[in-house]
Amino acid sequence: MDEALEHAVAEGRCGDRFWLYATYHCNLACVYCLTESRPGISNRRTLSRATMVGLGEEARELGFSALGVTGGETFMLADFAETLAELAAILPTVALTNGTLFTDRLLDRIAPLAELDVALQISLDSPDPARNDAWRGPENFAKVAVAVPRLVERGVRVRIATTVEDQSEEELERLCALHRAWGIDDDDHLVRSIVRRGRAALDGFGVEPGPTDILPELTITADGAFLHPFAPTVRHGVTDLDLLVSRQVRPLEAALDRFLRVVADQPAGTDVVRNIR
Amino acid sequence: MSRLRLLERDEAPLHARALYAADGAASPLKRSLANAPDLLETLMPFLGQIFDEGAVDLPTKELVVVRVSRLNGCRYCLASHRPIAVDVGVPEEQLGAVCDERPLGELPVRERTIVEWVDAYVLDPGGISDELVAGVLDHLRDDQLVELAILIGATALLNAYCTAFDIPAAV
Numbered sequence: 001m002d003e004a005l006e007h008a009v010a011e012g013r014c015g016d017r018f019w020l021y022a023t024y025h026c027n028l029a030c031v032y033c034l035t036e037s038r039p040g041i042s043n044r045r046t047l048s049r050a051t052m053v054g055l056g057e058e059a060r061e062l063g064f065s066a067l068g069v070t071g072g073e074t075f076m077l078a079d080f081a082e083t084l085a086e087l088a089a090i091l092p093t094v095a096l097t098n099g100t101l102f103t104d105r106l107l108d109r110i111a112p113l114a115e116l117d118v119a120l121q122i123s124l125d126s127p128d129p130a131r132n133d134a135w136r137g138p139e140n141f142a143k144v145a146v147a148v149p150r151l152v153e154r155g156v157r158v159r160i161a162t163t164v165e166d167q168s169e170e171e172l173e174r175l176c177a178l179h180r181a182w183g184i185d186d187d188d189h190l191v192r193s194i195v196r197r198g199r200a201a202l203d204g205f206g207v208e209p210g211p212t213d214i215l216p217e218l219t220i221t222a223d224g225a226f227l228h229p230f231a232p233t234v235r236h237g238v239t240d241l242d243l244l245v246s247r248q249v250r251p252l253e254a255a256l257d258r259f260l261r262v263v264a265d266q267p268a269g270t271d272v273v274r275n276i277r
Numbered sequence: 278m279s280r281l282r283l284l285e286r287d288e289a290p291l292h293a294r295a296l297y298a299a300d301g302a303a304s305p306l307k308r309s310l311a312n313a314p315d316l317l318e319t320l321m322p323f324l325g326q327i328f329d330e331g332a333v334d335l336p337t338k339e340l341v342v343v344r345v346s347r348l349n350g351c352r353y354c355l356a357s358h359r360p361i362a363v364d365v366g367v368p369e370e371q372l373g374a375v376c377d378e379r380p381l382g383e384l385p386v387r388e389r390t391i392v393e394w395v396d397a398y399v400l401d402p403g404g405i406s407d408e409l410v411a412g413v414l415d416h417l418r419d420d421q422l423v424e425l426a427i428l429i430g431a432t433a434l435l436n437a438y439c440t441a442f443d444i445p446a447a448v
Contacts, residue, residue, distance in 0.1 A: 227291070238282070244290035247315045258315070262291050 002062045002253070004260050013266045014216040014259075016066060017094075018059035019229045020052050021045070021221035022080065023072040028098050028137040030123075032163060032205045034198035036234040037072045043237075044072070045222035049083040055220055056090040058252035068217070070096040070229055081109040088118035094159065096121045098136070100143040107150060114155030121159040121190070122148060126167060127174040135165070152183045159188040165205060197240065198233035216266060218259045224248070225255035227262060280442045283308040290314040296321070305444050306353065306435070327431045333421045335365040340388060341395055341425055342432050343367075344375040348399050351436035356446035387416045391425070398429055 009016045025044040026037035047055075056067050067087050074080050074095050087093045099122035102110075113120075122144060126132040129141035151158050160179045162172070172191065179189050194206030195214070207213075209230065219226045223239050224247040226232045231243030246258040285308070286294055286301040293311035297303040303311075310317060328338065339362035346354035355376070362372055371388060373379040381392060394413040397405045413422060438444070 240288070241284065241290045241312065242288055244314065245292065247313055254315075258292060 002256060002260075005063045005256060008260055008263050014218070014263045016064055017068050017217050018056070018064040018066070018091075019068040019070060019217055019219035020047055020055060021071060021219065021229075021232060022047055022052065022069050022074045022083075023077055024222075024234070025076045026071060026073040026098070027076060027100060028073065028140065030136050030199075031203060032135065032165070032194045032200040034195060034200065034230060034233045035072065036199050036237065046077065047220070047222060049077075049079050049086070052083055053086045053090070055249070055252055056087045056093075058250075059218075060091050062252060062256055064218075065091065067091045067093040068096070068229065069093065073098050073101070075101045075106065081106060081113075084110070084118060085112050085116060088113065088116035092117040094119045094121050096123070096161070098123055098140065098144075099147045100140060102147040102150065107154060110151075110156060111154060119157040119159050119188070120151060121161050123161050123163065124175065124179075125162055125164075126171060127178045128171070131167075131171070135163075148179075148182050148184070157188070158182075158184055159190060160184055161190045161192070163194050164191055165194055195230045197230060198235060201233075202235060211266075216259070216263050218245075218256060220249050220252075220255070225259060227259070279305065279309060279444055281309040281444070282312060283444075284311045293317055304357070305446070306357075306439060309442060309444055324431060324435075327424075327428055331424050332418070333424050333428075336362070336367045337388075337391065338425070338428055339365050340367050340371060340375060341391065341428055343372060344392055344395050345399055345429050345432040346436055347376050348396065349433060349436035349440070351440050353439035353444050353446050354432065354436050390416055395425070395429060398426065399433065 008014045023044050023046040024035050024037050025041055025046065026033070027039055029038035052069070059067065067090065069084065069087065074084075074097050077083065084093065084095050095118065097120055099120070123136065124132060124141070124144050125135050126141075132141040133139065148158055148160075162175060164172070176186065176189060180186070194200050196206040196208045200206045214228050214230055217228050219229045219231060221232045223232060223244070225245050227243040227245055231240070233240045245262050246255040249255050283305050284293070286297040286303070289297065289308075289311040291314075293314040296307040296311060296317065310320070328342070330338070339358060342358045343355065343362050346358060359372060359376075363369065370379065371384055374381050374384050375392060381389060384392060390412050394405070394409055397409060417425070
Protein backbone atom coordinates (compact mmCIF):
# COMPACT_ATOMS: atom_id res chain seq x y z
CA MET A 1 0.00 0.00 0.00
CA ASP A 2 1.37 3.37 -1.02
CA GLU A 3 1.00 5.67 2.02
CA ALA A 4 1.14 8.81 -0.08
CA LEU A 5 -1.80 7.55 -2.15
CA GLU A 6 -3.72 6.65 0.99
CA HIS A 7 -3.20 10.16 2.40
CA ALA A 8 -4.09 11.88 -0.88
CA VAL A 9 -7.32 9.88 -1.11
CA ALA A 10 -8.15 10.55 2.55
CA GLU A 11 -7.62 14.28 2.02
CA GLY A 12 -9.84 14.29 -1.07
CA ARG A 13 -6.98 15.26 -3.38
CA CYS A 14 -7.57 12.29 -5.67
CA GLY A 15 -9.80 9.30 -6.17
CA ASP A 16 -9.04 5.68 -5.36
CA ARG A 17 -10.14 4.35 -8.74
CA PHE A 18 -7.46 3.50 -11.28
CA TRP A 19 -8.44 3.96 -14.94
CA LEU A 20 -7.38 2.27 -18.14
CA TYR A 21 -8.05 3.50 -21.66
CA ALA A 22 -8.59 0.19 -23.41
CA THR A 23 -8.68 1.61 -26.93
CA TYR A 24 -9.42 4.78 -28.85
CA HIS A 25 -11.33 2.76 -31.45
CA CYS A 26 -15.12 3.02 -31.47
CA ASN A 27 -18.09 1.96 -33.58
CA LEU A 28 -19.73 5.33 -32.89
CA ALA A 29 -18.62 8.92 -33.47
CA CYS A 30 -20.42 10.92 -30.78
CA VAL A 31 -20.45 14.65 -31.37
CA TYR A 32 -18.93 15.42 -27.96
CA CYS A 33 -16.35 12.64 -27.90
CA LEU A 34 -13.26 13.59 -25.91
CA THR A 35 -10.97 11.40 -27.92
CA GLU A 36 -12.23 11.71 -31.49
CA SER A 37 -12.92 8.00 -31.30
CA ARG A 38 -14.75 6.66 -34.33
CA PRO A 39 -14.87 3.70 -36.71
CA GLY A 40 -11.84 3.14 -38.85
CA ILE A 41 -9.24 5.20 -37.00
CA SER A 42 -5.75 4.16 -37.97
CA ASN A 43 -4.07 4.66 -34.59
CA ARG A 44 -6.25 2.76 -32.13
CA ARG A 45 -3.84 3.11 -29.21
CA THR A 46 -5.01 -0.13 -27.65
CA LEU A 47 -3.81 -1.58 -24.36
CA SER A 48 -3.33 -5.33 -24.56
CA ARG A 49 -5.12 -7.69 -22.22
CA ALA A 50 -1.82 -8.58 -20.55
CA THR A 51 -1.00 -4.91 -20.03
CA MET A 52 -4.39 -4.09 -18.55
CA VAL A 53 -4.39 -7.08 -16.22
CA GLY A 54 -0.79 -6.44 -15.20
CA LEU A 55 -1.52 -2.80 -14.46
CA GLY A 56 -4.67 -3.78 -12.55
CA GLU A 57 -2.61 -6.05 -10.32
CA GLU A 58 -0.02 -3.32 -9.76
CA ALA A 59 -2.82 -0.88 -8.93
CA ARG A 60 -4.19 -3.22 -6.27
CA GLU A 61 -0.74 -3.63 -4.73
CA LEU A 62 -0.30 0.14 -4.62
CA GLY A 63 -3.57 0.58 -2.75
CA PHE A 64 -6.15 1.53 -5.34
CA SER A 65 -9.53 0.15 -4.37
CA ALA A 66 -11.32 0.11 -7.73
CA LEU A 67 -10.67 -0.07 -11.45
CA GLY A 68 -12.28 1.69 -14.38
CA VAL A 69 -11.96 0.88 -18.06
CA THR A 70 -12.95 3.30 -20.77
CA GLY A 71 -12.22 4.22 -24.37
CA GLY A 72 -13.22 4.36 -27.25
CA GLU A 73 -15.63 1.48 -27.08
CA THR A 74 -14.21 -1.15 -24.77
CA PHE A 75 -16.06 -4.02 -26.41
CA MET A 76 -14.42 -3.24 -29.76
CA LEU A 77 -11.57 -5.31 -28.32
CA ALA A 78 -12.15 -8.90 -29.31
CA ASP A 79 -11.21 -10.30 -25.89
CA PHE A 80 -12.63 -7.57 -23.69
CA ALA A 81 -15.30 -9.76 -22.06
CA GLU A 82 -12.57 -12.05 -20.74
CA THR A 83 -10.26 -9.13 -19.89
CA LEU A 84 -13.01 -7.50 -17.88
CA ALA A 85 -13.65 -10.70 -15.94
CA GLU A 86 -9.93 -10.87 -15.10
CA LEU A 87 -9.87 -7.23 -13.99
CA ALA A 88 -12.98 -7.65 -11.88
CA ALA A 89 -11.33 -10.56 -10.11
CA ILE A 90 -8.57 -8.14 -9.08
CA LEU A 91 -10.68 -5.19 -7.87
CA PRO A 92 -14.24 -3.92 -8.24
CA THR A 93 -14.43 -2.63 -11.78
CA VAL A 94 -16.61 -0.38 -13.85
CA ALA A 95 -16.34 -0.59 -17.64
CA LEU A 96 -17.76 2.11 -19.86
CA THR A 97 -19.52 0.96 -23.01
CA ASN A 98 -21.97 2.39 -25.48
CA GLY A 99 -24.08 -0.74 -25.15
CA THR A 100 -24.51 -1.32 -28.86
CA LEU A 101 -22.48 -4.49 -29.36
CA PHE A 102 -24.27 -6.96 -27.09
CA THR A 103 -25.14 -9.79 -29.42
CA ASP A 104 -26.36 -13.12 -28.05
CA ARG A 105 -22.84 -14.47 -28.36
CA LEU A 106 -21.31 -11.59 -26.44
CA LEU A 107 -24.01 -11.83 -23.78
CA ASP A 108 -23.06 -15.47 -23.28
CA ARG A 109 -19.39 -14.54 -22.94
CA ILE A 110 -20.04 -11.91 -20.31
CA ALA A 111 -22.25 -14.20 -18.22
CA PRO A 112 -19.43 -14.70 -15.64
CA LEU A 113 -19.60 -10.97 -14.87
CA ALA A 114 -22.84 -11.55 -12.97
CA GLU A 115 -20.79 -13.30 -10.28
CA LEU A 116 -18.17 -10.56 -10.06
CA ASP A 117 -18.03 -7.06 -8.60
CA VAL A 118 -18.32 -5.31 -11.93
CA ALA A 119 -20.65 -2.80 -13.52
CA LEU A 120 -21.18 -1.87 -17.12
CA GLN A 121 -21.72 1.87 -17.46
CA ILE A 122 -23.81 2.50 -20.55
CA SER A 123 -24.31 5.93 -22.05
CA LEU A 124 -27.80 7.18 -22.74
CA ASP A 125 -28.47 10.89 -23.13
CA SER A 126 -32.21 11.17 -23.72
CA PRO A 127 -35.42 9.12 -23.52
CA ASP A 128 -36.22 10.50 -26.96
CA PRO A 129 -34.57 8.30 -29.56
CA ALA A 130 -34.12 11.11 -32.06
CA ARG A 131 -32.53 13.42 -29.48
CA ASN A 132 -30.25 10.69 -28.13
CA ASP A 133 -29.22 9.52 -31.56
CA ALA A 134 -28.41 13.04 -32.75
CA TRP A 135 -25.60 13.07 -30.18
CA ARG A 136 -24.64 9.42 -30.19
CA GLY A 137 -25.39 8.08 -33.64
CA PRO A 138 -28.11 6.31 -35.59
CA GLU A 139 -30.04 3.56 -33.78
CA ASN A 140 -28.07 4.04 -30.61
CA PHE A 141 -31.17 4.41 -28.47
CA ALA A 142 -32.82 1.32 -29.90
CA LYS A 143 -29.73 -0.83 -29.36
CA VAL A 144 -29.29 0.37 -25.79
CA ALA A 145 -32.97 -0.16 -25.05
CA VAL A 146 -32.58 -3.79 -26.13
CA ALA A 147 -29.22 -4.40 -24.45
CA VAL A 148 -29.86 -2.99 -20.99
CA PRO A 149 -32.83 -5.18 -20.03
CA ARG A 150 -31.00 -8.26 -21.33
CA LEU A 151 -27.94 -7.45 -19.24
CA VAL A 152 -30.02 -6.78 -16.15
CA GLU A 153 -31.95 -10.00 -16.73
CA ARG A 154 -28.64 -11.90 -16.71
CA GLY A 155 -27.66 -10.36 -13.39
CA VAL A 156 -25.04 -7.99 -14.76
CA ARG A 157 -25.00 -4.68 -12.92
CA VAL A 158 -25.69 -1.78 -15.27
CA ARG A 159 -25.17 1.93 -14.63
CA ILE A 160 -26.59 4.55 -16.94
CA ALA A 161 -24.46 7.61 -17.69
CA THR A 162 -26.10 10.68 -19.11
CA THR A 163 -24.07 13.46 -20.57
CA VAL A 164 -26.06 16.67 -20.41
CA GLU A 165 -25.97 19.60 -22.78
CA ASP A 166 -29.44 21.13 -23.11
CA GLN A 167 -31.76 18.43 -21.75
CA SER A 168 -34.73 19.76 -19.77
CA GLU A 169 -35.68 18.63 -16.26
CA GLU A 170 -38.72 16.97 -17.73
CA GLU A 171 -36.62 15.11 -20.28
CA LEU A 172 -34.23 13.88 -17.60
CA GLU A 173 -37.16 12.81 -15.42
CA ARG A 174 -38.50 10.67 -18.28
CA LEU A 175 -35.04 9.20 -18.68
CA CYS A 176 -35.03 8.31 -14.99
CA ALA A 177 -38.42 6.66 -15.36
CA LEU A 178 -36.99 4.62 -18.19
CA HIS A 179 -33.95 3.34 -16.29
CA ARG A 180 -36.11 2.59 -13.24
CA ALA A 181 -38.38 0.54 -15.49
CA TRP A 182 -35.30 -1.40 -16.58
CA GLY A 183 -34.53 -2.13 -12.93
CA ILE A 184 -31.70 0.34 -12.55
CA ASP A 185 -31.74 2.37 -9.32
CA ASP A 186 -31.18 6.11 -9.19
CA ASP A 187 -27.84 5.44 -7.47
CA ASP A 188 -26.72 3.82 -10.70
CA HIS A 189 -27.65 6.78 -12.85
CA LEU A 190 -24.85 9.26 -13.40
CA VAL A 191 -25.59 12.67 -14.86
CA ARG A 192 -22.65 14.87 -15.80
CA SER A 193 -21.76 17.74 -18.07
CA ILE A 194 -19.96 17.48 -21.34
CA VAL A 195 -16.35 18.44 -20.78
CA ARG A 196 -15.10 21.02 -23.24
CA ARG A 197 -12.06 19.13 -24.39
CA GLY A 198 -11.31 17.06 -27.47
CA ARG A 199 -13.96 17.07 -30.18
CA ALA A 200 -16.37 18.87 -27.81
CA ALA A 201 -13.96 21.80 -27.59
CA LEU A 202 -13.63 22.04 -31.35
CA ASP A 203 -17.41 22.17 -31.70
CA GLY A 204 -18.04 24.44 -28.72
CA PHE A 205 -19.93 21.90 -26.61
CA GLY A 206 -19.97 21.56 -22.87
CA VAL A 207 -18.39 23.31 -19.94
CA GLU A 208 -14.82 24.42 -19.39
CA PRO A 209 -13.75 22.31 -16.42
CA GLY A 210 -12.52 24.34 -13.46
CA PRO A 211 -9.80 23.19 -11.08
CA THR A 212 -12.25 21.54 -8.72
CA ASP A 213 -14.58 20.06 -11.31
CA ILE A 214 -12.76 16.87 -12.07
CA LEU A 215 -11.38 14.60 -9.38
CA PRO A 216 -7.83 13.47 -10.23
CA GLU A 217 -7.80 9.71 -10.86
CA LEU A 218 -4.68 8.12 -12.27
CA THR A 219 -5.45 7.13 -15.87
CA ILE A 220 -3.29 5.06 -18.17
CA THR A 221 -3.47 5.17 -21.96
CA ALA A 222 -1.14 3.94 -24.66
CA ASP A 223 0.31 7.49 -24.59
CA GLY A 224 1.19 7.52 -20.90
CA ALA A 225 -0.31 8.38 -17.52
CA PHE A 226 -2.79 11.23 -17.21
CA LEU A 227 -4.36 13.22 -14.39
CA HIS A 228 -7.89 11.89 -14.86
CA PRO A 229 -10.03 10.08 -17.45
CA PHE A 230 -11.00 13.38 -19.08
CA ALA A 231 -7.36 14.33 -19.67
CA PRO A 232 -6.11 12.19 -22.60
CA THR A 233 -8.23 14.03 -25.15
CA VAL A 234 -7.57 14.27 -28.87
CA ARG A 235 -7.90 17.17 -31.27
CA HIS A 236 -7.31 16.81 -34.99
CA GLY A 237 -5.78 13.39 -34.32
CA VAL A 238 -3.22 14.67 -31.82
CA THR A 239 -3.34 13.78 -28.12
CA ASP A 240 -3.48 16.71 -25.70
CA LEU A 241 -0.52 16.52 -23.34
CA ASP A 242 -1.42 19.33 -20.96
CA LEU A 243 -2.66 16.90 -18.31
CA LEU A 244 -0.07 14.18 -18.96
CA VAL A 245 1.74 13.32 -15.74
CA SER A 246 4.12 10.62 -16.98
CA ARG A 247 5.13 8.86 -20.17
CA GLN A 248 6.40 5.93 -18.13
CA VAL A 249 3.62 3.63 -16.96
CA ARG A 250 5.53 0.51 -15.84
CA PRO A 251 6.28 0.03 -13.09
CA LEU A 252 3.06 1.77 -12.17
CA GLU A 253 4.69 3.05 -8.99
CA ALA A 254 6.78 5.49 -11.07
CA ALA A 255 3.69 6.93 -12.75
CA LEU A 256 1.88 7.07 -9.42
CA ASP A 257 4.76 9.00 -7.89
CA ARG A 258 4.55 11.66 -10.61
CA PHE A 259 0.74 11.70 -10.35
CA LEU A 260 0.91 12.28 -6.60
CA ARG A 261 3.38 15.12 -7.05
CA VAL A 262 0.79 16.88 -9.20
CA VAL A 263 -2.03 15.95 -6.85
CA ALA A 264 -0.10 17.45 -3.94
CA ASP A 265 -0.77 20.86 -5.50
CA GLN A 266 -4.51 20.24 -5.56
CA PRO A 267 -6.59 22.00 -2.90
CA ALA A 268 -7.29 19.64 0.00
CA GLY A 269 -10.84 18.37 0.10
CA THR A 270 -11.43 19.00 -3.57
CA ASP A 271 -15.06 18.43 -4.37
CA VAL A 272 -16.31 17.30 -7.69
CA VAL A 273 -18.62 20.24 -8.29
CA ARG A 274 -20.04 19.14 -11.61
CA ASN A 275 -20.01 15.44 -10.92
CA ILE A 276 -17.71 14.98 -13.88
CA ARG A 277 -16.44 11.49 -13.36
CA MET B 278 9.62 22.80 -39.88
CA SER B 279 10.17 20.81 -36.73
CA ARG B 280 9.45 17.11 -36.95
CA LEU B 281 8.36 17.14 -33.31
CA ARG B 282 5.55 19.08 -31.69
CA LEU B 283 6.89 22.30 -30.17
CA LEU B 284 4.57 22.63 -27.20
CA GLU B 285 3.42 25.97 -25.88
CA ARG B 286 3.42 26.24 -22.11
CA ASP B 287 -0.32 25.59 -21.75
CA GLU B 288 -0.02 22.53 -24.00
CA ALA B 289 2.95 21.10 -22.11
CA PRO B 290 2.69 18.24 -19.62
CA LEU B 291 2.43 19.43 -16.04
CA HIS B 292 5.92 18.31 -15.02
CA ALA B 293 7.47 20.02 -18.07
CA ARG B 294 6.13 23.50 -17.37
CA ALA B 295 9.10 24.39 -15.21
CA LEU B 296 11.06 24.60 -18.46
CA TYR B 297 9.10 27.68 -19.46
CA ALA B 298 9.58 31.24 -18.28
CA ALA B 299 6.76 33.00 -16.46
CA ASP B 300 5.69 34.63 -19.73
CA GLY B 301 5.53 31.21 -21.39
CA ALA B 302 8.74 31.59 -23.35
CA ALA B 303 11.02 28.61 -23.95
CA SER B 304 13.50 27.68 -26.63
CA PRO B 305 12.31 25.42 -29.46
CA LEU B 306 14.62 22.73 -28.06
CA LYS B 307 12.92 22.83 -24.66
CA ARG B 308 9.48 22.98 -26.27
CA SER B 309 10.28 19.77 -28.12
CA LEU B 310 11.75 18.04 -25.06
CA ALA B 311 8.53 18.81 -23.19
CA ASN B 312 6.95 15.91 -25.10
CA ALA B 313 8.92 13.55 -22.85
CA PRO B 314 8.51 15.04 -19.37
CA ASP B 315 9.82 12.02 -17.48
CA LEU B 316 13.25 12.36 -19.09
CA LEU B 317 13.49 16.00 -18.10
CA GLU B 318 13.79 15.06 -14.44
CA THR B 319 17.29 13.78 -15.08
CA LEU B 320 18.17 15.32 -18.44
CA MET B 321 17.88 18.97 -17.47
CA PRO B 322 20.00 18.77 -14.29
CA PHE B 323 22.49 16.66 -16.25
CA LEU B 324 22.75 19.17 -19.08
CA GLY B 325 22.87 22.01 -16.57
CA GLN B 326 25.87 20.54 -14.84
CA ILE B 327 27.64 19.66 -18.06
CA PHE B 328 27.16 23.01 -19.79
CA ASP B 329 27.55 25.28 -16.76
CA GLU B 330 30.90 26.34 -15.42
CA GLY B 331 32.62 23.49 -13.61
CA ALA B 332 36.27 22.59 -13.38
CA VAL B 333 36.59 24.11 -16.86
CA ASP B 334 35.93 27.81 -17.46
CA LEU B 335 32.92 28.83 -19.52
CA PRO B 336 34.82 30.42 -22.45
CA THR B 337 36.68 27.15 -23.03
CA LYS B 338 33.47 25.15 -22.74
CA GLU B 339 31.59 27.35 -25.19
CA LEU B 340 34.49 27.27 -27.64
CA VAL B 341 34.31 23.46 -27.52
CA VAL B 342 30.52 23.43 -27.91
CA VAL B 343 30.72 25.65 -30.98
CA ARG B 344 33.52 23.55 -32.48
CA VAL B 345 31.65 20.26 -31.96
CA SER B 346 28.46 21.77 -33.37
CA ARG B 347 30.42 22.98 -36.38
CA LEU B 348 31.92 19.52 -36.94
CA ASN B 349 28.45 17.96 -36.67
CA GLY B 350 26.82 20.61 -38.84
CA CYS B 351 24.15 21.55 -36.29
CA ARG B 352 22.58 24.84 -37.34
CA TYR B 353 20.42 25.03 -34.22
CA CYS B 354 23.31 24.64 -31.78
CA LEU B 355 25.54 27.04 -33.69
CA ALA B 356 22.79 29.65 -33.74
CA SER B 357 22.21 29.14 -30.02
CA HIS B 358 25.76 28.86 -28.73
CA ARG B 359 27.72 31.32 -30.83
CA PRO B 360 26.03 34.30 -29.11
CA ILE B 361 26.47 32.60 -25.73
CA ALA B 362 30.16 32.15 -26.46
CA VAL B 363 30.46 35.86 -27.19
CA ASP B 364 28.61 36.68 -24.00
CA VAL B 365 31.00 34.65 -21.85
CA GLY B 366 34.03 36.27 -23.44
CA VAL B 367 35.21 34.11 -26.31
CA PRO B 368 36.86 36.49 -28.84
CA GLU B 369 35.15 36.73 -32.23
CA GLU B 370 38.42 35.73 -33.90
CA GLN B 371 38.50 32.45 -32.00
CA LEU B 372 34.87 31.72 -32.90
CA GLY B 373 35.68 32.50 -36.53
CA ALA B 374 38.50 29.98 -36.40
CA VAL B 375 36.48 27.14 -34.85
CA CYS B 376 33.73 27.83 -37.41
CA ASP B 377 36.28 27.48 -40.22
CA GLU B 378 35.92 31.12 -41.22
CA ARG B 379 39.55 31.76 -40.29
CA PRO B 380 42.59 29.46 -40.07
CA LEU B 381 42.75 27.33 -36.92
CA GLY B 382 46.41 28.27 -36.79
CA GLU B 383 45.39 31.73 -35.62
CA LEU B 384 44.12 30.34 -32.32
CA PRO B 385 46.32 30.77 -29.24
CA VAL B 386 48.35 27.65 -28.53
CA ARG B 387 46.16 26.48 -25.61
CA GLU B 388 42.92 26.79 -27.61
CA ARG B 389 44.55 25.34 -30.73
CA THR B 390 45.74 22.27 -28.81
CA ILE B 391 42.33 21.77 -27.23
CA VAL B 392 40.58 22.09 -30.60
CA GLU B 393 42.97 19.55 -32.17
CA TRP B 394 42.09 17.12 -29.40
CA VAL B 395 38.34 17.91 -29.77
CA ASP B 396 38.52 17.27 -33.52
CA ALA B 397 40.16 13.91 -32.98
CA TYR B 398 37.77 12.99 -30.17
CA VAL B 399 34.76 13.69 -32.42
CA LEU B 400 36.06 12.43 -35.76
CA ASP B 401 38.47 9.61 -34.90
CA PRO B 402 38.65 8.79 -31.20
CA GLY B 403 40.48 5.54 -31.93
CA GLY B 404 43.19 7.49 -33.70
CA ILE B 405 44.06 9.80 -30.82
CA SER B 406 47.80 9.62 -30.16
CA ASP B 407 49.56 9.65 -26.81
CA GLU B 408 51.33 12.80 -27.96
CA LEU B 409 48.01 14.57 -28.58
CA VAL B 410 46.75 13.65 -25.11
CA ALA B 411 50.02 14.67 -23.54
CA GLY B 412 49.83 17.97 -25.40
CA VAL B 413 46.33 18.77 -24.20
CA LEU B 414 47.28 17.73 -20.65
CA ASP B 415 49.88 20.49 -20.74
CA HIS B 416 46.91 22.86 -20.57
CA LEU B 417 44.24 20.91 -18.70
CA ARG B 418 44.13 18.56 -15.72
CA ASP B 419 42.77 15.03 -16.03
CA ASP B 420 39.45 15.98 -14.45
CA GLN B 421 39.08 18.92 -16.82
CA LEU B 422 39.69 16.65 -19.79
CA VAL B 423 37.01 14.29 -18.47
CA GLU B 424 34.62 17.22 -18.15
CA LEU B 425 35.31 18.32 -21.73
CA ALA B 426 34.86 14.77 -22.99
CA ILE B 427 31.43 14.56 -21.38
CA LEU B 428 30.62 18.03 -22.74
CA ILE B 429 31.53 16.86 -26.24
CA GLY B 430 29.25 13.84 -25.84
CA ALA B 431 26.34 15.94 -24.59
CA THR B 432 26.83 18.45 -27.38
CA ALA B 433 26.92 15.68 -29.98
CA LEU B 434 23.70 14.27 -28.51
CA LEU B 435 21.96 17.61 -28.92
CA ASN B 436 23.51 18.19 -32.36
CA ALA B 437 22.06 14.95 -33.67
CA TYR B 438 18.71 15.56 -31.96
CA CYS B 439 18.27 19.10 -33.28
CA THR B 440 19.39 18.17 -36.77
CA ALA B 441 17.40 14.94 -37.05
CA PHE B 442 14.20 16.57 -35.81
CA ASP B 443 14.86 19.81 -37.69
CA ILE B 444 14.39 21.92 -34.59
CA PRO B 445 14.16 25.51 -35.80
CA ALA B 446 16.64 28.01 -34.41
CA ALA B 447 15.10 30.43 -31.92
CA VAL B 448 14.21 33.82 -33.40
